[in-house]
Structures are given as C-alpha cells and as structure tokens.
Amino acid sequence: MTKMREETEEIPVAVERLLKSVPDSIDPVAAALRARDPKVVVTIARGSSDHAAYFMKYAIELVMGLPVASQGPSIASIYGAKMKMDSAAVFAISQSGASADIVAMAKAAREGGALTAALVNTLPSDLANQCELAVDIKAGEEQAVAATKSYVNSIVAGLAILAGWAEDYTLKNALARLPEHLNTALSIDWSEMIEPVSKANSLYMLGRGPTMAIAAEAALKCKETCELHAEAYSSAEMLHGPVSLVDRDFPVIAFAARDAAENSIVEIVNGVVAKNPHCYISSNHAGDAVRLPFVVTGHPLTDALTLIVPFYRFVEQLSRHRGLDPDKPAALKKVTVTR
Structure with missing residues (x-):
C-alpha cells in the first residue's frame, strides 16, 4: 500500500x-x-x-x-x-x-x-x-x-x-x-476512468462554485502524481475557447455536487460528450456522459468536499498504472519553501 x-x-x-x-x-x-x-x-x-x-x-x-x-x-x-x-x-x-x-x-x-x-x-x-x-x-x-x-x-x-x-x-x-460520509466515500470506485485517462496527454477537470476548488485540486494531483497535464475550468468557462481542444482522446471529469450549479455543469458536459465519449460526471443526470458514483451528505458544501476522496483513490491507482510512484513525484518535495 x-x-x-x-x-x-x-x-x-x-x-x-x-x-x-x-x-x-x-x-x-x-x-x-x-x-x-x-x-x-x-x-x-x-x-x-x-x-x-x-x-x-x-x-x-x-x-x-x-x-x-x-x-x-x-x-x-x-x-x-x-x-x-x-x-x-x-x-x-x-x-x-x-x-x-x-x-x-x-x-x-x-x-x-x-x-x-x-x-x-x-x-x-x-x-x-x-x-x-x-x-x-x-x-x-x-x-x-x-x-x-x-x-x-x-x-x-x-x-x-x-x-x-x-x-x-x-x-x-x-x-x-x-466523518461517516467520508468513510462511505472511501468505498466509492472511480477506477473505470483509469484506462481512458492513462492514454490521454491532457484532460480537463470541471466544477462550479465549491466544486471548482475540487477540480483545481484534482488537476494538481494529476500533474503531481501522474505526470499528466490537467487543467481545471469552471464549467461556465468551458465554451469560451477551451472546448475547442476537446476530442475523443481528451477526457473531461466534471465534479458536480447537489447544489444550484449541478444542472449547469450537466448541461455543459452533455454538450461536449458528442465530441468525446470519455466524459465523466458525479451526477444522477449524466445523460450520455459516464456517471461517477458519489455520497449524498444532505448539505451542498459537504457534498462537494466528499468528491475529492474517490478522486484521491482514483489518482493514486492511475499513478501506479502509469508505472509511477505517487509517494515520490519527480522533482517535488513535501515542504516547498518559497520567497
């Protein structure tokens, strides 16, 4: 382990x-x-x-x-x-x-x-x-x-x-x-993304509101542990240029919580899934995108936060699948002292 x-x-x-x-x-x-x-x-x-x-x-x-x-x-x-x-x-x-x-x-x-x-x-x-x-x-x-x-x-x-x-x-x-909801989140499996994502050279992480912070963290972890380029965007910004890069070899992972932004994230993802079959979203309204399982916590903020746990499990598996050691990313140190 x-x-x-x-x-x-x-x-x-x-x-x-x-x-x-x-x-x-x-x-x-x-x-x-x-x-x-x-x-x-x-x-x-x-x-x-x-x-x-x-x-x-x-x-x-x-x-x-x-x-x-x-x-x-x-x-x-x-x-x-x-x-x-x-x-x-x-x-x-x-x-x-x-x-x-x-x-x-x-x-x-x-x-x-x-x-x-x-x-x-x-x-x-x-x-x-x-x-x-x-x-x-x-x-x-x-x-x-x-x-x-x-x-x-x-x-x-x-x-x-x-x-x-x-x-x-x-x-x-x-x-x-x-704590009990996070414990449940540990049992969630997002490994179906490993094969398509491991073959990609780049991917997008989408969010909106609090899940935008989850998308940003997810993109960083892809770079840190998998040597895989990933960029985080608000789903509202997706159509302002970035969508032009999306094709069938450019996966999109969308983090949606049970909040007022969920429908707008779903709409954007469903708009690009025709260009790319490798679109994933944590929503029951996934449409033609692949539904990622999630924990319902009863509050939009904790709903958003629990999404990072299955992602951490996924990205650790992805790193090993790519032949890397997630504990020892190249050229990185645990404590970064900047001036």
Missing part, C-alpha cells in the same frame, strides 16, 4: 479528530470574527492549501455574503508593499507553516490592521507565530508528497470556523456527520 493511499484512508479519522477540537481551537476564531465583523476576507496560500482557500472563498461568500480575495504572497515578500487591511479578516493556510512568502504576507496583513488566523498542520510554526490566531488542523503527519489529509482538514477547519461565525446550525450538523 502506498503512503498516499494510506493517508487518503486516514481522512475520516483525521476529520473526526479535528472536529473534537472545535470548542478549544475553532470557536475562539469564530468569536473573534463575529466581534470584528470584517467587510472583506482575504486568503493567503499556495498549492493544495490555496485550493482549500478557494473552497473557503465560495463557502464564505455563499454563507456570509462577504467578498473573498486571494492575496499574492509576493506583494509582501518580493515587492514589500504596505497593505491597508483594517476592515479585513485574513486566513493564511499552510501544511508546514514554513514558506517565507506566506509568512511575510501574513505579517504584512496583521501590520496593516487585519484580523489574522493561521490554519496549519504544524504547531508551533513561523506562520502561526505571525498570526493573532492559529488553528491546528490536526491532519497528522503526511509522509506522501501529495497532500490529501491536510487539504481536506484545512477545508473542514475553515467550514467549522464559518459555521460558528455565522451560527449556522445546518452546517454544524452536516460537519458532525461528515
């Missing part, structure tokens, strides 16, 4: 461990956000952590009605710009908490007046030290280079903060049931 598969299978336990820490580590952050009442939220992250931040963007905008922007860390680390962030809340997300540019941007945000919170898998860490508040996402040690547990737990930490901040009991209840 590879470390990547092992760690993917640890996701439900890691999430349950994190949720048990809500009263001590997450509720204080939610209370601080209610007290500050920010007018905008900013995220600082890179790689899989940035895809977790992308998920939080949609969740915060949907639940709180607040705009969320991603801040380029080089603004502080390279350009040394001073930021005016008095009315902002900032989430800095990092598995290691060690990247100098993320730390520098968090420091600049705090000095600019923002309420800063770090979501990290390593305490103590430089990033946690630079932020007013720090949450241990409790993913546990990750030995595989490709992030799995830390991606999911970063999102769950963000959703738990959001549920407390908004006093959203529907979301709180969905999170309480999430």
Whole structure:
C-alpha cells in the first residue's frame, strides 16, 4: 500500500479528530470574527492549501455574503508593499507553516490592521507565530508528497470556523456527520476512468462554485502524481475557447455536487460528450456522459468536499498504472519553501 493511499484512508479519522477540537481551537476564531465583523476576507496560500482557500472563498461568500480575495504572497515578500487591511479578516493556510512568502504576507496583513488566523498542520510554526490566531488542523503527519489529509482538514477547519461565525446550525450538523460520509466515500470506485485517462496527454477537470476548488485540486494531483497535464475550468468557462481542444482522446471529469450549479455543469458536459465519449460526471443526470458514483451528505458544501476522496483513490491507482510512484513525484518535495 502506498503512503498516499494510506493517508487518503486516514481522512475520516483525521476529520473526526479535528472536529473534537472545535470548542478549544475553532470557536475562539469564530468569536473573534463575529466581534470584528470584517467587510472583506482575504486568503493567503499556495498549492493544495490555496485550493482549500478557494473552497473557503465560495463557502464564505455563499454563507456570509462577504467578498473573498486571494492575496499574492509576493506583494509582501518580493515587492514589500504596505497593505491597508483594517476592515479585513485574513486566513493564511499552510501544511508546514514554513514558506517565507506566506509568512511575510501574513505579517504584512496583521501590520496593516487585519484580523489574522493561521490554519496549519504544524504547531508551533513561523506562520502561526505571525498570526493573532492559529488553528491546528490536526491532519497528522503526511509522509506522501501529495497532500490529501491536510487539504481536506484545512477545508473542514475553515467550514467549522464559518459555521460558528455565522451560527449556522445546518452546517454544524452536516460537519458532525461528515466523518461517516467520508468513510462511505472511501468505498466509492472511480477506477473505470483509469484506462481512458492513462492514454490521454491532457484532460480537463470541471466544477462550479465549491466544486471548482475540487477540480483545481484534482488537476494538481494529476500533474503531481501522474505526470499528466490537467487543467481545471469552471464549467461556465468551458465554451469560451477551451472546448475547442476537446476530442475523443481528451477526457473531461466534471465534479458536480447537489447544489444550484449541478444542472449547469450537466448541461455543459452533455454538450461536449458528442465530441468525446470519455466524459465523466458525479451526477444522477449524466445523460450520455459516464456517471461517477458519489455520497449524498444532505448539505451542498459537504457534498462537494466528499468528491475529492474517490478522486484521491482514483489518482493514486492511475499513478501506479502509469508505472509511477505517487509517494515520490519527480522533482517535488513535501515542504516547498518559497520567497
């Protein structure tokens, strides 16, 4: 068993461990956000952590009605710009908490007046030290280079903060049931995609809203573990040029949750399936595309999040099928320190 598969299978336990820490580590952050009442939220992250931040963007905008922007860390680390962030809340997300540019941007945000919170898998860490508040996402040690547990737990930490901040009991209840739903997701098999995808030179990952963050993470994992070019697009952008590349040897994987965007994703996929028989979608309304099984969690945000688990299982299998080791991607390190 590879470390990547092992760690993917640890996701439900890691999430349950994190949720048990809500009263001590997450509720204080939610209370601080209610007290500050920010007018905008900013995220600082890179790689899989940035895809977790992308998920939080949609969740915060949907639940709180607040705009969320991603801040380029080089603004502080390279350009040394001073930021005016008095009315902002900032989430800095990092598995290691060690990247100098993320730390520098968090420091600049705090000095600019923002309420800063770090979501990290390593305490103590430089990033946690630079932020007013720090949450241990409790993913546990990750030995595989490709992030799995830390991606999911970063999102769950963000959703738990959001549920407390908004006093959203529907979301709180969905999170309480999430470990069992993630456990179910581990049994879902997407391996029917292995043969057609392994023969491709490139593919698209589609999503919309929160599943766009899942598509972005899925595309990164294809590149990291399978040396396979994949690009993530909003299904709304699919027809604005990218569709011209799609042919029968260009697979499309669409991540659809049980939310308001599901029908629009289905419509786009069904529009390209005539050009390409290798179109896959996690929806019961797949039409002529191939239906991917999924877990119904009872909440659109947790519906979206659970989709990454069968994908992680699939991409680990795909990597081995292509003769690669998903635990040791070429030229990549577990901790990437950027400036």
